[in-house]
Amino acid sequence: MTKKQRKNRVSVGSRVFDTFNYILLGLIGLITILPFIHVLGSSFATSAEIADTTFLLFPTEFSLNAYRYIFSTDTIFKALGVSITVTIGGTLWSMFLSTLTAYGLSRRDLIGRRHINFLIVFTMLFNGGMIPTFLVVQQTGLLDSLLALIVPVSINAFNMIILRSFFLNLPQGLEESAKIDGANDFGILFRIVIPISLPAIATISLFYAVTYWNTYMHAILYLSDAGKWPVQVLLRQIVVLASGISYDGSSFTDVPPPEVTVKMATIVVATVPVLLVYPFLQKYFTKGALLGSVKG
Template sequence: MIGDKAIGSRIFNGVNAILLALIAIITVLPFLHVIAASFATGAELAEKRFLLFPTVWSLDAYRYIFSTDTIMKSMLISILVTVGGTVWSMLLSTLTAYGLSRRDLVGRRYIMFFIVFTMLFNGGMIPTFLIVQQTGLLNSLWALIIPVSINAFNMIILKSFFQNLPDGLEESAKIDGCNDFGILFRIVIPCSMPAIATISLFYAVTYWNTYMHAILYLSDSAKWPVQVLLRQIVVLASGLSYDGAEYTNVPPPEISVKMAVIVVATIPVLLVYPFLQKYFAKGALIGSMKG
Protein backbone atom coordinates (compact mmCIF):
# COMPACT_ATOMS: atom_id res chain seq x y z
CA MET A 1 0.00 0.00 0.00
CA ILE A 2 2.74 2.41 0.95
CA GLY A 3 4.62 1.62 -2.27
CA ASP A 4 1.49 2.17 -4.39
CA LYS A 5 0.91 5.53 -2.71
CA ALA A 6 4.51 6.54 -3.34
CA ILE A 7 4.26 5.59 -7.03
CA GLY A 8 0.93 7.40 -7.38
CA SER A 9 2.39 10.50 -5.72
CA ARG A 10 5.39 10.47 -8.08
CA ILE A 11 3.12 10.10 -11.13
CA PHE A 12 0.94 12.97 -9.92
CA ASN A 13 3.97 15.19 -9.25
CA GLY A 14 5.42 14.37 -12.67
CA VAL A 15 2.18 15.11 -14.54
CA ASN A 16 1.72 18.27 -12.50
CA ALA A 17 5.25 19.44 -13.30
CA ILE A 18 4.74 18.77 -17.03
CA LEU A 19 1.44 20.67 -17.11
CA LEU A 20 2.91 23.63 -15.22
CA ALA A 21 5.92 23.65 -17.55
CA LEU A 22 3.63 23.69 -20.60
CA ILE A 23 1.58 26.54 -19.13
CA ALA A 24 4.77 28.48 -18.38
CA ILE A 25 6.03 27.97 -21.94
CA ILE A 26 2.70 29.06 -23.43
CA THR A 27 2.82 32.17 -21.24
CA VAL A 28 6.42 33.09 -22.00
CA LEU A 29 6.49 32.37 -25.76
CA PRO A 30 4.43 35.42 -26.83
CA PHE A 31 6.67 37.77 -24.88
CA LEU A 32 9.79 36.12 -26.32
CA HIS A 33 8.29 36.65 -29.77
CA VAL A 34 7.73 40.33 -28.99
CA ILE A 35 11.36 40.75 -27.90
CA ALA A 36 12.69 38.86 -30.93
CA ALA A 37 10.51 40.82 -33.34
CA SER A 38 11.73 44.10 -31.88
CA PHE A 39 15.30 43.12 -32.84
CA ALA A 40 14.46 41.56 -36.22
CA THR A 41 14.92 43.14 -39.62
CA GLY A 42 12.08 44.10 -41.90
CA ALA A 43 12.87 41.35 -44.40
CA GLU A 44 12.74 38.63 -41.77
CA LEU A 45 9.51 39.98 -40.31
CA ALA A 46 7.98 39.89 -43.78
CA GLU A 47 8.99 36.23 -44.24
CA LYS A 48 8.15 34.88 -40.77
CA ARG A 49 4.96 35.53 -38.85
CA PHE A 50 6.40 34.05 -35.65
CA LEU A 51 10.03 33.97 -34.57
CA LEU A 52 11.96 33.48 -31.35
CA PHE A 53 15.55 34.03 -32.55
CA PRO A 54 16.19 36.56 -35.33
CA THR A 55 18.71 35.50 -37.96
CA VAL A 56 20.08 39.04 -38.10
CA TRP A 57 19.82 41.21 -35.00
CA SER A 58 18.97 44.86 -35.58
CA LEU A 59 18.68 47.82 -33.21
CA ASP A 60 16.93 50.07 -35.74
CA ALA A 61 13.62 50.07 -33.87
CA TYR A 62 15.25 51.08 -30.58
CA ARG A 63 17.44 53.67 -32.30
CA TYR A 64 14.29 55.11 -33.82
CA ILE A 65 12.48 55.25 -30.47
CA PHE A 66 15.44 56.82 -28.66
CA SER A 67 16.49 59.07 -31.57
CA THR A 68 15.68 62.19 -29.51
CA ASP A 69 15.83 63.09 -25.84
CA THR A 70 12.03 63.41 -25.79
CA ILE A 71 11.61 59.76 -24.87
CA MET A 72 13.97 60.10 -21.90
CA LYS A 73 12.06 63.13 -20.63
CA SER A 74 8.82 61.18 -20.90
CA MET A 75 10.40 58.26 -19.05
CA LEU A 76 11.43 60.59 -16.23
CA ILE A 77 7.93 62.05 -16.09
CA SER A 78 6.41 58.55 -15.91
CA ILE A 79 8.85 57.54 -13.17
CA LEU A 80 8.05 60.71 -11.20
CA VAL A 81 4.29 60.19 -11.55
CA THR A 82 4.58 56.47 -10.73
CA VAL A 83 6.75 56.89 -7.64
CA GLY A 84 5.02 59.99 -6.32
CA GLY A 85 1.54 58.73 -7.13
CA THR A 86 2.17 55.33 -5.55
CA VAL A 87 3.47 56.87 -2.33
CA TRP A 88 0.54 59.32 -2.21
CA SER A 89 -2.07 56.65 -2.96
CA MET A 90 -0.61 54.20 -0.44
CA LEU A 91 -0.57 56.88 2.25
CA LEU A 92 -4.23 57.77 1.70
CA SER A 93 -5.33 54.15 1.22
CA THR A 94 -3.49 52.96 4.33
CA LEU A 95 -4.89 55.71 6.54
CA THR A 96 -8.41 55.17 5.23
CA ALA A 97 -8.21 51.38 5.48
CA TYR A 98 -6.84 51.48 9.03
CA GLY A 99 -9.56 53.86 10.17
CA LEU A 100 -12.30 51.73 8.64
CA SER A 101 -10.80 48.55 10.11
CA ARG A 102 -11.46 49.91 13.61
CA ARG A 103 -14.74 48.48 14.81
CA ASP A 104 -15.32 51.40 17.18
CA LEU A 105 -15.33 53.99 14.35
CA VAL A 106 -18.56 55.98 14.38
CA GLY A 107 -20.44 55.78 11.06
CA ARG A 108 -18.16 53.05 9.74
CA ARG A 109 -20.88 51.27 7.78
CA TYR A 110 -22.12 54.45 6.11
CA ILE A 111 -18.60 55.42 5.04
CA MET A 112 -18.04 51.95 3.61
CA PHE A 113 -21.33 52.20 1.72
CA PHE A 114 -20.28 55.42 -0.01
CA ILE A 115 -16.86 53.96 -0.85
CA VAL A 116 -18.35 50.80 -2.35
CA PHE A 117 -20.90 52.99 -4.19
CA THR A 118 -18.02 54.61 -6.12
CA MET A 119 -17.01 51.17 -7.42
CA LEU A 120 -20.41 50.78 -9.10
CA PHE A 121 -21.26 54.33 -10.16
CA ASN A 122 -19.20 57.39 -11.08
CA GLY A 123 -19.78 60.80 -12.56
CA GLY A 124 -18.25 59.99 -15.92
CA MET A 125 -15.59 61.54 -18.09
CA ILE A 126 -17.08 65.02 -18.63
CA PRO A 127 -17.91 65.80 -14.96
CA THR A 128 -14.46 64.58 -13.94
CA PHE A 129 -12.84 66.78 -16.57
CA LEU A 130 -14.82 69.79 -15.35
CA ILE A 131 -13.73 69.14 -11.76
CA VAL A 132 -10.09 68.87 -12.81
CA GLN A 133 -10.45 72.10 -14.78
CA GLN A 134 -12.17 74.01 -11.96
CA THR A 135 -9.59 72.89 -9.37
CA GLY A 136 -6.72 74.21 -11.50
CA LEU A 137 -5.16 70.80 -12.15
CA LEU A 138 -5.54 70.98 -15.92
CA ASN A 139 -2.22 70.64 -17.78
CA SER A 140 -0.49 69.67 -14.53
CA LEU A 141 1.09 66.37 -13.52
CA TRP A 142 -1.13 66.44 -10.44
CA ALA A 143 -4.03 65.76 -12.82
CA LEU A 144 -2.57 62.28 -13.30
CA ILE A 145 -2.46 61.62 -9.55
CA ILE A 146 -5.22 63.44 -7.64
CA PRO A 147 -8.26 62.07 -9.56
CA VAL A 148 -7.10 58.47 -8.98
CA SER A 149 -5.58 58.86 -5.53
CA ILE A 150 -7.55 56.03 -3.93
CA ASN A 151 -8.82 52.89 -5.59
CA ALA A 152 -11.79 51.57 -3.59
CA PHE A 153 -10.99 47.93 -4.34
CA ASN A 154 -7.36 48.27 -3.21
CA MET A 155 -8.44 50.08 -0.06
CA ILE A 156 -10.94 47.34 0.81
CA ILE A 157 -8.20 44.70 0.44
CA LEU A 158 -6.01 46.63 2.89
CA LYS A 159 -8.92 47.05 5.27
CA SER A 160 -9.63 43.31 5.26
CA PHE A 161 -5.96 42.54 5.88
CA PHE A 162 -5.80 44.97 8.80
CA GLN A 163 -8.90 43.41 10.34
CA ASN A 164 -7.32 39.94 10.26
CA LEU A 165 -4.35 41.03 12.37
CA PRO A 166 -4.44 39.70 15.96
CA ASP A 167 -6.13 42.09 18.40
CA GLY A 168 -3.42 41.36 20.93
CA LEU A 169 -0.88 43.34 18.91
CA GLU A 170 -2.82 46.59 19.27
CA GLU A 171 -3.67 45.91 22.90
CA SER A 172 -0.03 45.33 23.82
CA ALA A 173 0.98 48.48 21.91
CA LYS A 174 -1.59 50.53 23.84
CA ILE A 175 -0.25 49.16 27.11
CA ASP A 176 3.21 50.36 26.04
CA GLY A 177 1.78 53.85 25.47
CA CYS A 178 1.34 53.94 21.66
CA ASN A 179 -1.37 56.13 20.19
CA ASP A 180 -3.28 55.29 17.00
CA PHE A 181 -0.56 56.60 14.69
CA GLY A 182 2.09 54.74 16.64
CA ILE A 183 0.11 51.51 16.36
CA LEU A 184 -0.37 52.05 12.62
CA PHE A 185 3.25 52.87 11.72
CA ARG A 186 5.02 50.66 14.28
CA ILE A 187 2.77 47.62 14.46
CA VAL A 188 0.17 47.40 11.69
CA ILE A 189 2.26 48.45 8.67
CA PRO A 190 5.32 46.24 9.47
CA CYS A 191 2.99 43.27 9.96
CA SER A 192 1.12 44.04 6.73
CA MET A 193 4.05 44.34 4.31
CA PRO A 194 2.80 41.53 2.00
CA ALA A 195 -0.51 43.33 1.45
CA ILE A 196 1.13 46.75 1.22
CA ALA A 197 3.69 45.52 -1.34
CA THR A 198 0.94 43.94 -3.44
CA ILE A 199 -1.28 47.03 -3.42
CA SER A 200 1.74 49.25 -4.10
CA LEU A 201 2.47 47.23 -7.23
CA PHE A 202 -1.17 47.59 -8.33
CA TYR A 203 -0.97 51.36 -7.93
CA ALA A 204 2.45 51.56 -9.59
CA VAL A 205 1.27 49.64 -12.66
CA THR A 206 -1.80 51.88 -12.89
CA TYR A 207 0.27 55.07 -12.78
CA TRP A 208 2.90 53.70 -15.16
CA ASN A 209 0.22 52.82 -17.73
CA THR A 210 -1.44 56.24 -17.50
CA TYR A 211 -2.67 57.12 -20.97
CA MET A 212 -6.27 58.32 -21.13
CA HIS A 213 -5.93 60.83 -18.27
CA ALA A 214 -2.82 62.27 -19.92
CA ILE A 215 -4.68 62.65 -23.21
CA LEU A 216 -7.60 64.38 -21.48
CA TYR A 217 -5.79 66.65 -19.03
CA LEU A 218 -2.39 67.44 -20.59
CA SER A 219 -2.26 69.71 -23.63
CA ASP A 220 1.48 70.35 -23.33
CA SER A 221 3.36 67.56 -25.14
CA ALA A 222 6.45 68.26 -22.98
CA LYS A 223 4.52 66.82 -20.00
CA TRP A 224 3.40 63.64 -21.71
CA PRO A 225 4.19 60.39 -19.90
CA VAL A 226 5.97 57.65 -21.79
CA GLN A 227 2.82 55.73 -22.73
CA VAL A 228 1.42 58.67 -24.69
CA LEU A 229 4.72 59.36 -26.44
CA LEU A 230 5.15 55.70 -27.35
CA ARG A 231 1.71 55.76 -28.91
CA GLN A 232 2.69 58.78 -30.99
CA ILE A 233 5.86 56.99 -32.09
CA VAL A 234 3.76 54.07 -33.31
CA VAL A 235 1.49 56.49 -35.17
CA LEU A 236 4.52 58.12 -36.79
CA ALA A 237 5.93 54.73 -37.79
CA SER A 238 2.57 53.94 -39.41
CA GLY A 239 3.04 56.90 -41.74
CA LEU A 240 0.33 59.08 -40.18
CA SER A 241 0.62 62.71 -39.08
CA TYR A 242 2.32 63.48 -35.80
CA ASP A 243 2.62 66.78 -33.99
CA GLY A 244 5.04 65.86 -31.22
CA ALA A 245 8.80 65.36 -31.34
CA GLU A 246 10.51 65.47 -34.72
CA TYR A 247 12.39 62.43 -36.01
CA THR A 248 14.83 62.73 -38.86
CA ASN A 249 15.63 59.03 -39.33
CA VAL A 250 13.70 56.87 -41.78
CA PRO A 251 11.26 54.75 -39.74
CA PRO A 252 12.03 51.04 -39.44
CA PRO A 253 9.25 48.49 -40.10
CA GLU A 254 6.03 49.30 -38.28
CA ILE A 255 5.80 45.86 -36.67
CA SER A 256 9.34 46.14 -35.31
CA VAL A 257 8.60 49.55 -33.82
CA LYS A 258 5.40 48.28 -32.20
CA MET A 259 7.23 45.36 -30.61
CA ALA A 260 10.02 47.62 -29.36
CA VAL A 261 7.42 49.96 -27.86
CA ILE A 262 5.86 47.04 -25.98
CA VAL A 263 9.28 46.06 -24.61
CA VAL A 264 10.12 49.61 -23.51
CA ALA A 265 6.75 49.99 -21.78
CA THR A 266 6.88 46.58 -20.05
CA ILE A 267 10.48 46.10 -18.92
CA PRO A 268 10.40 48.69 -16.06
CA VAL A 269 7.49 46.91 -14.37
CA LEU A 270 9.17 43.53 -14.81
CA LEU A 271 12.32 44.89 -13.17
CA VAL A 272 10.37 45.97 -10.09
CA TYR A 273 8.52 42.69 -9.58
CA PRO A 274 11.49 40.57 -8.32
CA PHE A 275 11.97 42.96 -5.40
CA LEU A 276 8.35 42.40 -4.33
CA GLN A 277 8.15 38.68 -5.06
CA LYS A 278 9.17 37.64 -1.54
CA TYR A 279 6.29 39.63 -0.09
CA PHE A 280 3.84 37.88 -2.44
CA ALA A 281 5.17 34.48 -1.34
CA LYS A 282 4.96 35.50 2.31
CA GLY A 283 1.42 36.74 1.84
CA ALA A 284 0.39 33.42 0.30
CA LEU A 285 1.88 31.53 3.26
CA ILE A 286 0.12 33.76 5.77
CA GLY A 287 -3.18 33.26 3.98
CA SER A 288 -2.76 29.48 3.97
CA MET A 289 -1.92 29.44 7.68
CA LYS A 290 -4.95 31.57 8.56
CA GLY A 291 -7.23 29.44 6.42
Protein backbone atom coordinates in the same frame (compact mmCIF):
# COMPACT_ATOMS: atom_id res chain seq x y z
CA MET B 1 -3.36 -6.11 0.11
CA THR B 2 -0.78 -5.44 2.80
CA LYS B 3 -0.06 -2.06 4.30
CA LYS B 4 3.29 -1.93 2.52
CA GLN B 5 1.66 -2.65 -0.86
CA ARG B 6 -0.93 0.09 -0.30
CA LYS B 7 1.86 2.50 0.58
CA ASN B 8 3.78 1.64 -2.59
CA ARG B 9 0.62 1.97 -4.66
CA VAL B 10 -0.11 5.40 -3.26
CA SER B 11 3.48 6.41 -3.76
CA VAL B 12 3.43 5.39 -7.45
CA GLY B 13 0.11 7.17 -7.99
CA SER B 14 1.45 10.28 -6.31
CA ARG B 15 4.53 10.29 -8.52
CA VAL B 16 2.41 9.90 -11.66
CA PHE B 17 0.14 12.75 -10.52
CA ASP B 18 3.13 14.99 -9.76
CA THR B 19 4.71 14.19 -13.12
CA PHE B 20 1.49 15.03 -14.93
CA ASN B 21 1.23 18.32 -13.03
CA TYR B 22 4.83 19.26 -13.85
CA ILE B 23 4.27 18.60 -17.54
CA LEU B 24 0.96 20.47 -17.61
CA LEU B 25 2.28 23.49 -15.72
CA GLY B 26 5.42 23.51 -17.85
CA LEU B 27 3.35 23.63 -21.03
CA ILE B 28 1.17 26.41 -19.62
CA GLY B 29 4.28 28.35 -18.60
CA LEU B 30 5.77 27.88 -22.07
CA ILE B 31 2.57 29.10 -23.73
CA THR B 32 2.54 32.10 -21.42
CA ILE B 33 6.15 33.14 -22.05
CA LEU B 34 6.15 32.61 -25.82
CA PRO B 35 4.39 35.95 -26.60
CA PHE B 36 7.01 37.81 -24.56
CA ILE B 37 9.82 36.08 -26.42
CA HIS B 38 8.09 36.88 -29.71
CA VAL B 39 7.81 40.56 -28.80
CA LEU B 40 11.42 40.80 -27.65
CA GLY B 41 12.80 38.89 -30.65
CA SER B 42 10.74 40.89 -33.15
CA SER B 43 11.96 44.18 -31.70
CA PHE B 44 15.55 43.20 -32.60
CA ALA B 45 14.73 41.71 -36.00
CA THR B 46 15.53 43.20 -39.41
CA SER B 47 12.90 44.31 -41.87
CA ALA B 48 13.60 41.39 -44.22
CA GLU B 49 13.23 38.78 -41.49
CA ILE B 50 10.03 40.39 -40.21
CA ALA B 51 8.58 40.25 -43.72
CA ASP B 52 9.53 36.59 -44.23
CA THR B 53 8.50 35.23 -40.81
CA THR B 54 4.98 35.21 -39.41
CA PHE B 55 5.91 34.21 -35.84
CA LEU B 56 9.48 35.14 -34.92
CA LEU B 57 11.12 34.03 -31.68
CA PHE B 58 14.88 34.39 -32.20
CA PRO B 59 16.11 36.64 -35.02
CA THR B 60 19.05 35.38 -37.03
CA GLU B 61 20.40 38.91 -37.46
CA PHE B 62 20.02 41.44 -34.68
CA SER B 63 19.11 45.03 -35.48
CA LEU B 64 18.76 48.03 -33.16
CA ASN B 65 17.01 50.24 -35.71
CA ALA B 66 13.69 50.20 -33.85
CA TYR B 67 15.32 51.27 -30.60
CA ARG B 68 17.44 53.90 -32.34
CA TYR B 69 14.24 55.22 -33.87
CA ILE B 70 12.47 55.39 -30.50
CA PHE B 71 15.40 56.99 -28.68
CA SER B 72 16.32 59.34 -31.53
CA THR B 73 14.90 62.31 -29.63
CA ASP B 74 15.32 63.66 -26.12
CA THR B 75 11.54 63.71 -25.78
CA ILE B 76 11.49 60.03 -24.88
CA PHE B 77 13.78 60.67 -21.91
CA LYS B 78 11.54 63.51 -20.73
CA ALA B 79 8.54 61.23 -21.00
CA LEU B 80 10.32 58.52 -19.03
CA GLY B 81 11.15 61.10 -16.37
CA VAL B 82 7.49 62.14 -16.20
CA SER B 83 6.34 58.53 -15.88
CA ILE B 84 8.90 57.77 -13.18
CA THR B 85 7.94 60.92 -11.25
CA VAL B 86 4.21 60.20 -11.49
CA THR B 87 4.72 56.53 -10.59
CA ILE B 88 6.87 57.15 -7.52
CA GLY B 89 4.98 60.19 -6.28
CA GLY B 90 1.56 58.74 -7.03
CA THR B 91 2.34 55.41 -5.40
CA LEU B 92 3.61 57.06 -2.21
CA TRP B 93 0.60 59.39 -2.08
CA SER B 94 -1.92 56.64 -2.78
CA MET B 95 -0.35 54.28 -0.25
CA PHE B 96 -0.39 57.02 2.40
CA LEU B 97 -4.09 57.71 1.89
CA SER B 98 -5.04 54.06 1.42
CA THR B 99 -3.19 52.98 4.54
CA LEU B 100 -4.81 55.66 6.70
CA THR B 101 -8.26 54.87 5.30
CA ALA B 102 -7.87 51.10 5.55
CA TYR B 103 -6.56 51.23 9.10
CA GLY B 104 -9.36 53.54 10.21
CA LEU B 105 -12.03 51.32 8.67
CA SER B 106 -10.45 48.23 10.24
CA ARG B 107 -11.08 49.63 13.72
CA ARG B 108 -14.18 47.92 15.04
CA ASP B 109 -14.96 50.83 17.37
CA LEU B 110 -15.23 53.35 14.51
CA ILE B 111 -18.71 54.85 14.42
CA GLY B 112 -20.40 54.48 11.02
CA ARG B 113 -17.77 52.05 9.75
CA ARG B 114 -20.28 49.93 7.81
CA HIS B 115 -21.85 52.93 6.10
CA ILE B 116 -18.46 54.26 5.02
CA ASN B 117 -17.50 50.82 3.71
CA PHE B 118 -20.73 50.70 1.72
CA LEU B 119 -20.05 54.10 0.14
CA ILE B 120 -16.56 53.01 -0.85
CA VAL B 121 -17.77 49.74 -2.37
CA PHE B 122 -20.51 51.70 -4.18
CA THR B 123 -17.84 53.62 -6.09
CA MET B 124 -16.59 50.32 -7.53
CA LEU B 125 -19.94 49.82 -9.26
CA PHE B 126 -20.97 53.38 -10.12
CA ASN B 127 -18.97 56.52 -10.86
CA GLY B 128 -19.56 59.95 -12.30
CA GLY B 129 -18.08 59.14 -15.69
CA MET B 130 -15.56 60.85 -17.94
CA ILE B 131 -17.22 64.24 -18.44
CA PRO B 132 -18.08 64.96 -14.76
CA THR B 133 -14.59 63.91 -13.74
CA PHE B 134 -13.08 66.19 -16.37
CA LEU B 135 -15.19 69.10 -15.11
CA VAL B 136 -14.04 68.48 -11.54
CA VAL B 137 -10.39 68.42 -12.65
CA GLN B 138 -10.95 71.61 -14.64
CA GLN B 139 -12.66 73.46 -11.78
CA THR B 140 -9.94 72.50 -9.32
CA GLY B 141 -7.25 73.92 -11.61
CA LEU B 142 -5.46 70.65 -12.22
CA LEU B 143 -5.64 70.71 -16.02
CA ASP B 144 -2.25 70.49 -17.74
CA SER B 145 -0.63 69.53 -14.45
CA LEU B 146 0.99 66.26 -13.42
CA LEU B 147 -1.25 66.32 -10.35
CA ALA B 148 -4.13 65.57 -12.72
CA LEU B 149 -2.61 62.12 -13.19
CA ILE B 150 -2.46 61.48 -9.43
CA VAL B 151 -5.20 63.29 -7.51
CA PRO B 152 -8.28 61.92 -9.36
CA VAL B 153 -7.09 58.33 -8.76
CA SER B 154 -5.54 58.79 -5.32
CA ILE B 155 -7.39 55.84 -3.76
CA ASN B 156 -8.48 52.69 -5.50
CA ALA B 157 -11.43 51.13 -3.65
CA PHE B 158 -10.37 47.56 -4.45
CA ASN B 159 -6.83 48.08 -3.18
CA MET B 160 -8.07 49.80 -0.04
CA ILE B 161 -10.47 46.92 0.73
CA ILE B 162 -7.65 44.36 0.40
CA LEU B 163 -5.51 46.42 2.77
CA ARG B 164 -8.40 46.83 5.22
CA SER B 165 -9.01 43.07 5.21
CA PHE B 166 -5.36 42.50 6.01
CA PHE B 167 -5.50 44.90 8.96
CA LEU B 168 -8.65 43.17 10.24
CA ASN B 169 -6.71 39.91 10.61
CA LEU B 170 -3.97 41.40 12.76
CA PRO B 171 -4.11 40.37 16.44
CA GLN B 172 -5.93 42.91 18.54
CA GLY B 173 -3.57 42.18 21.41
CA LEU B 174 -0.82 44.13 19.64
CA GLU B 175 -2.82 47.34 19.71
CA GLU B 176 -3.97 46.77 23.27
CA SER B 177 -0.41 46.23 24.44
CA ALA B 178 0.75 49.36 22.63
CA LYS B 179 -2.02 51.43 24.21
CA ILE B 180 -1.01 50.18 27.65
CA ASP B 181 2.52 51.38 26.88
CA GLY B 182 1.13 54.82 26.03
CA ALA B 183 1.14 54.72 22.21
CA ASN B 184 -1.48 56.72 20.35
CA ASP B 185 -3.29 55.67 17.16
CA PHE B 186 -0.66 57.10 14.82
CA GLY B 187 2.11 55.51 16.85
CA ILE B 188 0.39 52.13 16.67
CA LEU B 189 -0.08 52.47 12.91
CA PHE B 190 3.41 53.59 11.95
CA ARG B 191 5.44 51.69 14.57
CA ILE B 192 3.54 48.42 14.85
CA VAL B 193 0.93 47.85 12.15
CA ILE B 194 2.89 48.96 9.08
CA PRO B 195 6.15 47.07 9.92
CA ILE B 196 4.27 43.77 10.28
CA SER B 197 2.12 44.46 7.19
CA LEU B 198 4.92 44.74 4.64
CA PRO B 199 3.60 41.85 2.46
CA ALA B 200 0.23 43.55 1.98
CA ILE B 201 1.77 47.01 1.61
CA ALA B 202 4.28 45.80 -0.99
CA THR B 203 1.48 44.09 -2.93
CA ILE B 204 -0.79 47.13 -2.99
CA SER B 205 2.19 49.36 -3.83
CA LEU B 206 2.86 47.22 -6.88
CA PHE B 207 -0.79 47.52 -7.94
CA TYR B 208 -0.64 51.31 -7.67
CA ALA B 209 2.77 51.55 -9.37
CA VAL B 210 1.60 49.55 -12.39
CA THR B 211 -1.53 51.70 -12.64
CA TYR B 212 0.42 54.97 -12.58
CA TRP B 213 3.06 53.66 -14.98
CA ASN B 214 0.37 52.69 -17.51
CA THR B 215 -1.38 56.06 -17.29
CA TYR B 216 -2.69 56.88 -20.74
CA MET B 217 -6.30 58.03 -20.89
CA HIS B 218 -5.97 60.58 -18.09
CA ALA B 219 -2.92 62.06 -19.80
CA ILE B 220 -4.84 62.35 -23.07
CA LEU B 221 -7.76 64.05 -21.32
CA TYR B 222 -5.99 66.38 -18.91
CA LEU B 223 -2.62 67.25 -20.48
CA SER B 224 -2.34 69.49 -23.55
CA ASP B 225 1.38 70.19 -23.14
CA ALA B 226 3.31 67.49 -25.01
CA GLY B 227 6.30 68.12 -22.74
CA LYS B 228 4.32 66.65 -19.83
CA TRP B 229 3.21 63.50 -21.59
CA PRO B 230 4.08 60.22 -19.85
CA VAL B 231 5.91 57.54 -21.77
CA GLN B 232 2.76 55.61 -22.71
CA VAL B 233 1.33 58.55 -24.65
CA LEU B 234 4.61 59.36 -26.36
CA LEU B 235 5.17 55.75 -27.39
CA ARG B 236 1.71 55.74 -28.90
CA GLN B 237 2.66 58.76 -30.99
CA ILE B 238 5.85 57.01 -32.11
CA VAL B 239 3.84 54.00 -33.24
CA VAL B 240 1.46 56.28 -35.16
CA LEU B 241 4.41 58.00 -36.84
CA ALA B 242 5.97 54.66 -37.74
CA SER B 243 2.67 53.64 -39.32
CA GLY B 244 3.05 56.41 -41.88
CA ILE B 245 0.44 58.74 -40.40
CA SER B 246 1.48 62.37 -40.34
CA TYR B 247 2.51 63.76 -36.95
CA ASP B 248 3.98 67.17 -36.24
CA GLY B 249 6.88 65.84 -34.15
CA SER B 250 9.49 66.12 -36.92
CA SER B 251 12.50 65.43 -34.67
CA PHE B 252 12.37 61.70 -35.34
CA THR B 253 14.31 60.03 -38.13
CA ASP B 254 12.95 60.57 -41.63
CA VAL B 255 12.88 56.92 -42.67
CA PRO B 256 11.19 54.86 -39.96
CA PRO B 257 11.90 51.17 -39.51
CA PRO B 258 9.13 48.64 -40.17
CA GLU B 259 5.98 49.34 -38.20
CA VAL B 260 5.98 45.90 -36.56
CA THR B 261 9.45 46.25 -35.06
CA VAL B 262 8.61 49.69 -33.67
CA LYS B 263 5.46 48.35 -32.06
CA MET B 264 7.38 45.50 -30.48
CA ALA B 265 10.13 47.84 -29.26
CA THR B 266 7.57 50.19 -27.70
CA ILE B 267 6.05 47.27 -25.81
CA VAL B 268 9.51 46.34 -24.50
CA VAL B 269 10.33 49.91 -23.46
CA ALA B 270 6.98 50.29 -21.65
CA THR B 271 7.16 46.90 -19.93
CA VAL B 272 10.78 46.44 -18.87
CA PRO B 273 10.74 48.98 -15.96
CA VAL B 274 7.85 47.15 -14.28
CA LEU B 275 9.50 43.78 -14.89
CA LEU B 276 12.67 45.05 -13.22
CA VAL B 277 10.78 46.10 -10.09
CA TYR B 278 8.60 43.02 -9.78
CA PRO B 279 11.33 40.52 -8.69
CA PHE B 280 12.08 42.64 -5.63
CA LEU B 281 8.42 42.48 -4.55
CA GLN B 282 7.67 38.94 -5.67
CA LYS B 283 8.31 37.37 -2.25
CA TYR B 284 5.68 39.70 -0.76
CA PHE B 285 3.23 39.58 -3.64
CA THR B 286 1.54 36.17 -3.20
CA LYS B 287 1.54 36.27 0.58
CA GLY B 288 0.16 39.80 0.73
CA ALA B 289 -2.57 39.22 -1.84
CA LEU B 290 -3.79 36.01 -0.22
CA LEU B 291 -3.77 37.28 3.35
CA GLY B 292 -5.52 40.47 2.33
CA SER B 293 -8.24 39.01 0.16
CA VAL B 294 -9.00 35.48 1.35
CA LYS B 295 -9.20 35.91 5.10
CA GLY B 296 -11.32 39.09 5.04
